[in-house]
Amino acid sequence: MEHYVIIGNGTAAVSCIEGIRSIDGESPIAVISGERYPAYCRPLISYALEGKASPGSMSQRPADFYEKNGCKVLYGKKAVGIDPEKKTVTLDDGTGLPYTKLCVAAGSSPFVPPMTGLETVEKKFSFMTLDDMLALDAAVGEDSRVLIVGAGLIGLKCAEGLAERVGSLTVCDLAPRVLSSILDEEGAALMQEKLEEHGISFLLGDTADRFEKSRAVMKSGKTVDFDILVLAVGVRANTALVKDIGGAVNRGIVVDSRMRTSIPDVYAAGDCAEGFDNSTGTSRVLAILPNARLQGECAGVNMAGGERTFENAVPLNAVGFFGLHSLTAGSAPEGCEIWEERGPGRIRRLCTKDGFLTGFALIGCEERAGIYTSLIRERIPLDTLDFELLKHSATTAAFSYGERRKEFGGAS
Amino acid sequence: MKRIYVNEEWCLGCHLCEYNCAFANSGRSDMASALKGKPIFPRIHIEGDERATWAVSCRHCADPICVKCCIAGALSQGEDGVIRIDRTRCVGCFTCVLVCPFGALAPAEDGVMQKCELCLSNACGEPACVKGCPNRAIVYEER
Numbered sequence: 001m002e003h004y005v006i007i008g009n010g011t012a013a014v015s016c017i018e019g020i021r022s023i024d025g026e027s028p029i030a031v032i033s034g035e036r037y038p039a040y041c042r043p044l045i046s047y048a049l050e051g052k053a054s055p056g057s058m059s060q061r062p063a064d065f066y067e068k069n070g071c072k073v074l075y076g077k078k079a080v081g082i083d084p085e086k087k088t089v090t091l092d093d094g095t096g097l098p099y100t101k102l103c104v105a106a107g108s109s110p111f112v113p114p115m116t117g118l119e120t121v122e123k124k125f126s127f128m129t130l131d132d133m134l135a136l137d138a139a140v141g142e143d144s145r146v147l148i149v150g151a152g153l154i155g156l157k158c159a160e161g162l163a164e165r166v167g168s169l170t171v172c173d174l175a176p177r178v179l180s181s182i183l184d185e186e187g188a189a190l191m192q193e194k195l196e197e198h199g200i201s202f203l204l205g206d207t208a209d210r211f212e213k214s215r216a217v218m219k220s221g222k223t224v225d226f227d228i229l230v231l232a233v234g235v236r237a238n239t240a241l242v243k244d245i246g247g248a249v250n251r252g253i254v255v256d257s258r259m260r261t262s263i264p265d266v267y268a269a270g271d272c273a274e275g276f277d278n279s280t281g282t283s284r285v286l287a288i289l290p291n292a293r294l295q296g297e298c299a300g301v302n303m304a305g306g307e308r309t310f311e312n313a314v315p316l317n318a319v320g321f322f323g324l325h326s327l328t329a330g331s332a333p334e335g336c337e338i339w340e341e342r343g344p345g346r347i348r349r350l351c352t353k354d355g356f357l358t359g360f361a362l363i364g365c366e367e368r369a370g371i372y373t374s375l376i377r378e379r380i381p382l383d384t385l386d387f388e389l390l391k392h393s394a395t396t397a398a399f400s401y402g403e404r405r406k407e408f409g410g411a412s
Numbered sequence: 413m414k415r416i417y418v419n420e421e422w423c424l425g426c427h428l429c430e431y432n433c434a435f436a437n438s439g440r441s442d443m444a445s446a447l448k449g450k451p452i453f454p455r456i457h458i459e460g461d462e463r464a465t466w467a468v469s470c471r472h473c474a475d476p477i478c479v480k481c482c483i484a485g486a487l488s489q490g491e492d493g494v495i496r497i498d499r500t501r502c503v504g505c506f507t508c509v510l511v512c513p514f515g516a517l518a519p520a521e522d523g524v525m526q527k528c529e530l531c532l533s534n535a536c537g538e539p540a541c542v543k544g545c546p547n548r549a550i551v552y553e554e555r
Contacts, residue, residue: 370508
């Protein structure tokens with residue numbers, strides 16, 4: 001009999017439970033949930049702000065999920081330490097929780113750089129959790145002037161959610177363009193244009209230098225008056241629990257292809273962990289939901305004594321604002337060749353290296369994008385299909401006859 | 413499980429499967445009033461070139477990457493293996509489009525994703541694309 005403990009209760013945790021239960025239907029599982037809710041679909045918080053999703057129907061799994069899977073969820077508790085010798089997890093109330101196999105699925109936290117005068121700002125919010133969303137939702141009114149610091153995915157989805165609900169909305173970022181970690185200049189410009197059509201103003205290459213209550217003084221000297229401040233500068237992986245006991249940690253917790261950390265019987269998955277990026281051949285944090293799901297499941301299977309490896313993670317981002325979608329996957333490694341096709345409001349860019357597709361960006365031409373993604377994930381050599389066709393459209397017509405017969409004709 | 417397969421040697425590329433699909437999922441009883449003069453949004457589509465054509469619809473993968481990547485919990489795989497979408501939960505984020513290796517998901521007219529559910533829960537009750545394929549290129553069977 002094992003005693004499984006999972007620190008965290010997000011996507012990676014839920015998938016870890018499913019991974020464990022695919023092998024071990026009996027042993028008890030304890031889930032330490034800092035948040036007060038059953039696992040919910042975190043990316044939906046911006047849609048909830050916009051009224052397109054309701055906080056009551058964002059659960060990841062049916063209501064009886066934990067009970068059916070023999071899990072005890074400790075809501076509102078935080079893990080503050082791991083004792084790898086005694087094999088216990090210490091909670092913030094002082095309780096020790098024994099484990100035989102532990103999964104750290106602690107997620108990430110908003111990163112707030114030191115900013116002068118931040119303490120003078122009355123209404124300031126992060127945008128990571130359902131509680132953050134509910135607090136922001138309650139604070140905004142139709143006359144609110146909102147300033148969002150950070151033009152990354154979190155800041156911009158928050159802006160989209162608020163756009164039709166507030167008086168004015170300004171987004172600032174030190175980077176010279178929006179979504180700077182995902183898009184290049186041209187792609188970012190298309191997305192920015194779409195956001196501006198909906199009344200969102202931008203101050204880019206500029207950021208808040210100091211705050212004076214409801215005024216931000218920018219590095220450029222400009223000032224922005226606001227009622228509500230949202231801080232979406234970035235996130236940091238929650239690595240402390242593993243780092244504190246001498247476990248290997250870079251930007252995220254270091255794991256092998258079976259999600260084992262360097263500490264025996266301690267696994268990690270999701271936003272707090274690193275993963276092997278198949279498009280670059282390097283390890284890095286891939287803080288995206290699909291990765292949390294696949295890593296969590298892999299950790300669970302191995303914790304329960306099964307055999308599972310997960311080695312083909314790739315960065316994936318589907319980012320849309322007001323109907324304009326940017327789909328990106330993989331990366332553009334040094335020395336890659338770039339193929340690009342453009343039209344009005346449309347960009348198709350493919351990166352290849354050594355005969356493989358390593359990444360792509362599609363804006364305004366998202367049809368069947370997954371055909372490209374699978375070529376990256378599965379490392380399909382491009383000389384086995386018609387890459388000339390793929391340059392203009394993602395189509396199964398690029399597959400070989402044999403491949404088509406197998407996938408669509410049921411031939412073995 | 414039974415899946416939809418297409419024999420590309422027999423596929424005429426006539427696109428009737430697309431019309432039959434759109435009609436079966438329209439909720440209407442008359443094909444002309446359901447489709448005439450309107451853009452259609454079928455869940456199956458013909459691909460190919462002048463040499464060959466074939467129909468592409470959801471493969472109902474045993475290990476479905478779309479279900480695993482859905483950010484809204486809208487896609488699920490039933491015990492019967494069929495992958496379904498709860499369109500009330502879908503927020504149209506396109507993550508499923510980004511990961512489906514066959515390009516089998518696409519938005520409906522309202523921007524919400526839709527996919528082949530084998531006509532099991534519409535009035536047709538069996539895959540309309542198969543039923544209406546004039547050359548019997550599309551079949552629904554266990555392989």
